[in-house]
Amino acid sequence: MDEIFGKIGSAQTLSQKIERRIEEAIRQKKLLVGAKLPSERELCEMFAVSRTALREALRRLSARGLIEIKKGSGMYVSELKIKDAIDSLNLYYDLSFDSNLIPQIIEVRRVFEPEIARMAANNRRDKDLDLLLKNIGDLEDCDPDNTQMEADIINKFHLNVAKASCNPIVIITMEPIYSLLPRMRNLIYANVDGEKDFTIKAHRTIYEAIRDKNADKAFEAMVGQINRTLEIYTQYLKK
Amino acid sequence: MDEIFGKIGSAQTLSQKIERRIEEAIRQKKLLVGAKLPSERELCEMFAVSRTALREALRRLSARGLIEIKKGSGMYVSELKIKDAIDSLNLYYDLSFDSNLIPQIIEVRRVFEPEIARMAANNRRDKDLDLLLKNIGDLEDCDPDNTQMEADIINKFHLNVAKASCNPIVIITMEPIYSLLPRMRNLIYANVDGEKDFTIKAHRTIYEAIRDKNADKAFEAMVGQINRTLEIYTQYLKK
DNA sequence: AGATATATTTTGGTATGATCAGTTTAAAGT
DNA sequence: ACTTTAAACTGATCATACCAAAATATATCT
Numbered sequence: 001m002d003e004i005f006g007k008i009g010s011a012q013t014l015s016q017k018i019e020r021r022i023e024e025a026i027r028q029k030k031l032l033v034g035a036k037l038p039s040e041r042e043l044c045e046m047f048a049v050s051r052t053a054l055r056e057a058l059r060r061l062s063a064r065g066l067i068e069i070k071k072g073s074g075m076y077v078s079e080l081k082i083k084d085a086i087d088s089l090n091l092y093y094d095l096s097f098d099s100n101l102i103p104q105i106i107e108v109r110r111v112f113e114p115e116i117a118r119m120a121a122n123n124r125r126d127k128d129l130d131l132l133l134k135n136i137g138d139l140e141d142c143d144p145d146n147t148q149m150e151a152d153i154i155n156k157f158h159l160n161v162a163k164a165s166c167n168p169i170v171i172i173t174m175e176p177i178y179s180l181l182p183r184m185r186n187l188i189y190a191n192v193d194g195e196k197d198f199t200i201k202a203h204r205t206i207y208e209a210i211r212d213k214n215a216d217k218a219f220e221a222m223v224g225q226i227n228r229t230l231e232i233y234t235q236y237l238k239k
Numbered sequence: 240m241d242e243i244f245g246k247i248g249s250a251q252t253l254s255q256k257i258e259r260r261i262e263e264a265i266r267q268k269k270l271l272v273g274a275k276l277p278s279e280r281e282l283c284e285m286f287a288v289s290r291t292a293l294r295e296a297l298r299r300l301s302a303r304g305l306i307e308i309k310k311g312s313g314m315y316v317s318e319l320k321i322k323d324a325i326d327s328l329n330l331y332y333d334l335s336f337d338s339n340l341i342p343q344i345i346e347v348r349r350v351f352e353p354e355i356a357r358m359a360a361n362n363r364r365d366k367d368l369d370l371l372l373k374n375i376g377d378l379e380d381c382d383p384d385n386t387q388m389e390a391d392i393i394n395k396f397h398l399n400v401a402k403a404s405c406n407p408i409v410i411i412t413m414e415p416i417y418s419l420l421p422r423m424r425n426l427i428y429a430n431v432d433g434e435k436d437f438t439i440k441a442h443r444t445i446y447e448a449i450r451d452k453n454a455d456k457a458f459e460a461m462v463g464q465i466n467r468t469l470e471i472y473t474q475y476l477k478k
Numbered sequence: 479a480g481a482t483a484t485a486t487t488t489t490g491g492t493a494t495g496a497t498c499a500g501t502t503t504a505a506a507g508t
Numbered sequence: 509a510c511t512t513t514a515a516a517c518t519g520a521t522c523a524t525a526c527c528a529a530a531a532t533a534t535a536t537c538t
Contacts, residue, residue, distance in 0.1 A: 013310075013490090013491065013492095014491075014492070015298070015491080015492085026334075027330075027333060027334065039517075039518060039519080040518075040519065041517095041518085049492080049493090050492055050493040050494070051493085051494085052291070052491080052492055052493065052494090053491080053492055053493080055295065055519090055520090056294065056295060056298045056491090056492095058519095059254070059295045059298045059299050059302070060298050060299065060301075060302035061302075062299075063298070063299035063300075063302040063303055064302055064303070064327070064330070065327075066330075069519070070500095070501085070518090070519080071252075071499075071500055071501080071518070071519045071520065072499075072500035072501035072502075072517080072518055072519065073500085073501055073502075073517095073518070073519080074501090074502095074517090074518065074519080075518090075519085080330060080331050080334050080335075082331060084327065084331070085324075085327040085328045085330070085331040088303065088304075088323065088324045088327035088328075089324040089327070089328070089411070091266075091303070091305075091319060091324070092319050092321060092323070092324040094266060095265075095266070095319050096319070101407070101408065104406045104407065104408050104409075105408055107358070107406060107408075108406065108408045108409055108412065111351075111354040111355075111357075111358065112350075112351060112354070115350040115351070115354075116350075118350075119346070119350065167343045167346060167347065168340070168343065169340065169343050169344055169346075169347045169416065170343075170347060172328075172331070172332075173347065173412055173416070176411075176412075177408065177412065252519090252520065252521095253520075253521070254520080254521085278488075278489060278490085279489075279490065280488095280489085288521085288522090289521060289522040289523070290522085290523085291520085291521060291522065291523090292520080292521060292522080294490090294491090295520090295521095297490095308490070309489085309490080309529090309530080310489070310490045310491070310528075310529050310530075311488075311489055311490065311528075311529035311530030311531070312488095312489070312490080312529085312530055312531070313488090313489065313490080313530095313531095314489090314490085479538105480537105480538090481536105481537085481538080482535105482536080482537075482538090483534100483535085483536070483537085484533100484534080484535070484536080485532105485533085485534070485535080486531105486532080486533070486534080487530105487531085487532070487533080488529105488530080488531070488532085489528100489529085489530075489531090490527105490528090490529080490530095491526100491527075491528075491529095492525105492526085492527075492528100493524105493525085493526080493527095494523105494524085494525085494526105495522105495523090495524095496521105496522085496523085497520100497521080497522075497523105498519105498520075498521070498522095499518100499519090499520075499521100500517105500518085500519085500520095501516100501517080501518075501519100502515105502516085502517070502518090503514105503515085503516075503517085504513100504514085504515075504516085505512100505513080505514075505515080506511100506512080506513070506514085507510105507511085507512075507513085508509105508510085508511080508512090
């Protein structure tokens with residue numbers, strides 16, 4: 001119970017208080033997305049603080065993606081993009097990523113992705129199919145020597161499957177994980193003979209299952225795909 | 240290709256440039272975790288900028304969790320906590336939450352959580368068991384009228400299961416989702432007769448399965464628990 | 479000499495006031 | 509009615525001064 005004797009007297013700095021106040025207003029939708037905030041000078045009067053303190057609060061809010069500051073124009077409540085949240089995760093991974101995480105990432109994918117494929121088969125719309133099919137074409141056309149692009153396309157395929165699930169929570173949840181894959185490949189990428197062909201075939205199988213709304217087949221196909229990935233990574237992790 | 244004609248001349252503000260510079264130094268481990276930055280006055284001279292500009296850069300960095308600022312002491316490179324990244328995701332979910340998402344949240348939990356329970360049964364350490372057991376005790380002792388605390392405890396249980404999986408990716412992934420559960424409950428909480436008893440029994444079953452490293456049983460128990468939740472929500476969502 | 483209390487210095491936090499540089503708005507001119 | 513131009517507004521930066529917390533050095537006492 002560290003909470004009991006936690007600080008009472010505002011260990012909080014003035015600019016932090018201001019930050020909270022504005023943040024709360026946004027969270028409680030008192031300030032709607034797109035709304036224009038009063039100007040710095042006005043806010044200073046309203047809060048009865050100096051411009052210094054106020055501006056530092058605003059800088060923090062903009063750093064967190066809550067507001068957008070346009071010189072000469074004003075400050076606006078911005079729609080918090082997933083990107084902001086994901087950037088934050090990416091930064092975290094960037095600083096703490098190490099090869100020990102790779103098996104855990106694979107484990108997560110092994111467990112989650114087949115179920116996502118199943119959801120995709122159940123919920124997909126036609127336009128999701130277009131994206132998947134186009135992606136497979138991109139992979140086929142991709143220069144075999146451009147491993148970076150190849151990796152990107154493959155990741156995009158999995159992300160597209162997630163999108164086809166039509167469940168935004170799934171998409172938001174998986175996107176940060178997929179963003180890690182290129183890093184993994186950079187670490188242990190192996191240009192295994194026939195790997196690309198196998199991937200294309202696997203993707204096609206998954207695509208067809210989703211197209212036919214065959215949930216079980218989609219599930220199984222994804223299991224196969226991930227297991228293959230698992231094998232390759234395991235093999236190269238031993239080195 | 241929006242990139243082609245993108246801005247060249249620093250649409251970047253001075254304080255943003257400073258921010259990037261310091262951020263890069265941290266990313267490239269030129270500044271190690273725990274390292275003390277030069278004082279504000281010193282940095283001003285080094286960058287040849289005013290304190291204002293410098294401070295705003297520092298405020299942003301601290302808002303993003305990259306540095307920690309201690310009044311009277313100095314500024315230190317902080318170990319970016321998962322919490323910072325998760326807070327960002329939480330905020331996003333918080334702002335984009337609406338009741339239409341509830342079925343999709345439940346779907347995600349229905350699909351993911353049983354697998355997480357299985358991982359927990361396979362990987363749990365003894366101290367994870369302590370947490371789970373204590374949590375069940377907390378739920379038993381909890382005032383039945385305090386639905387808020389009850390909800391918090393229940394969420395904590397699921398989070399603890401995720402922690403017992405010993406897979407940090409799972410924890411990071413699920414925590415933002417669990418943080419939404421109290422809000423769901425607030426929307427449609429139903430004080431169903433015997434609901435609490437059922438939950439306690441279910442939690443205990445899950446706990447025992449994890450304790451005994453019985454992965455399949457853990458999986459099934461979690462399925463039962465989530466399905467029950469699903470039922471209740473479905474029932475009350477119709478109203 | 480060692481421990482304690484006190485004073486000084488260092489460091490971040492806040493407040494003002496002035497100036498610069500984009501944007502927007504309103505006025506002037508055609 | 510439209511274009512052009514000037515003014516007003518807004519955020520960005522700078523310089524200075526002073527406050528408050530923390531760390532360090534100094535003095536004091538035992």
